[in-house]
Amino acid sequence: MSRLWSRLGARTAAVALLSVGVAGGFYLGEDRETQQQGLTAQVGAEVDQAEYAYQRERQAVHQVQSARQRAAEYQAKLRAAEAAKEAAERARKAEQAAASRKREREAAENAEPKPYTGPIPASCEEYSGNRKIGCAEMIKAGFPIKEFPCLDKLWTKESGWNHKARNASSGAYGIPQALPGSKMGSVADDWETNPATQVKWGLGYIEGRYDTPCGAWAHSQSSGWY
Numbered sequence: 001m002s003r004l005w006s007r008l009g010a011r012t013a014a015v016a017l018l019s020v021g022v023a024g025g026f027y028l029g030e031d032r033e034t035q036q037q038g039l040t041a042q043v044g045a046e047v048d049q050a051e052y053a054y055q056r057e058r059q060a061v062h063q064v065q066s067a068r069q070r071a072a073e074y075q076a077k078l079r080a081a082e083a084a085k086e087a088a089e090r091a092r093k094a095e096q097a098a099a100s101r102k103r104e105r106e107a108a109e110n111a112e113p114k115p116y117t118g119p120i121p122a123s124c125e126e127y128s129g130n131r132k133i134g135c136a137e138m139i140k141a142g143f144p145i146k147e148f149p150c151l152d153k154l155w156t157k158e159s160g161w162n163h164k165a166r167n168a169s170s171g172a173y174g175i176p177q178a179l180p181g182s183k184m185g186s187v188a189d190d191w192e193t194n195p196a197t198q199v200k201w202g203l204g205y206i207e208g209r210y211d212t213p214c215g216a217w218a219h220s221q222s223s224g225w226y
Contacts, residue, residue: 120146127152130161130175130195137199143213151213154220155202163195176202 121127123145124135134155135148158177159165166173166181173181174191175198184191184201191197203213210216210226220226 118149121148124148130163130199133195134161134175134199137196138203138213141200141203141207143203147213150217151206154213154217154226157220158226161195163193163198174198174202176205178202178205 121135124132124139127135131152134151135145138148138151139145155161155175159175161175163175165175165177167177167179170179171181172179174184175195176184178184178198178201181191184198187201187204188194188197191201206213206216206226210219216226
C-alpha cells in the first residue's frame, strides 16, 4: 500500500503543477485558451488514470487477502476433519476392546465345568485333619467321593484348609473363606473354631451357586474366585 500511495502522491503533485501552469497561462491571454483546454483535458485524464490504477490495486490487495483467508479456513477444516477422524478411530478401538472383554467374561461365566481327570480317592480315610473332616461332610451332603479332589484343590487355594485363616484385606474367614465369616453362623455358633461347621456352610454355598465342588473349582479356575 505504501508504493500505491507514493505513486498516487506523485501523480497528484504532477496534477497540481499542471493546474498551476494552467492558472498562470490563463493570464497570458486568450490566445492560449486552446492550450489551456488541452492541459485541462490532460490533467483530467491523468487523474482518471491514477484513480483507476488505485482502485485496481485496492481490488488486487482485497483479492489476495480473501484468498489467504479462504486458504486458512480450508486448512482449519482439514485439521478439524483429521482430528475428528482420529477421535472416531480411538472410540471404535475402545468399543472393540470393551466388546472383546465382555465376550471373554461371558464365555468364562458360561463355560462348562472342566472335568477332573486326576486320581479319585478310594475313601476319606486317605486324608487327615481338616481334609478328612471335609471329605466326610461332603459325603454326608450327598456328593460322590469323586468330587473331593475338586473340593480339595478349591479350599487349598482359598485357605490351605486352615479353619482360622483370615484374609487381611477383605476379611474373608475360615476354610471356605466366607465373606463375612459371620455368615457361617447360620449353621452353628461355633463357626469361628469348628472346621466341620465351616465345611457344612461352604458345601451349602457351593451347591447353591455351582451345583458341585467340581463346578465351583472350574469357575475358580476361569475367573480366579468362586
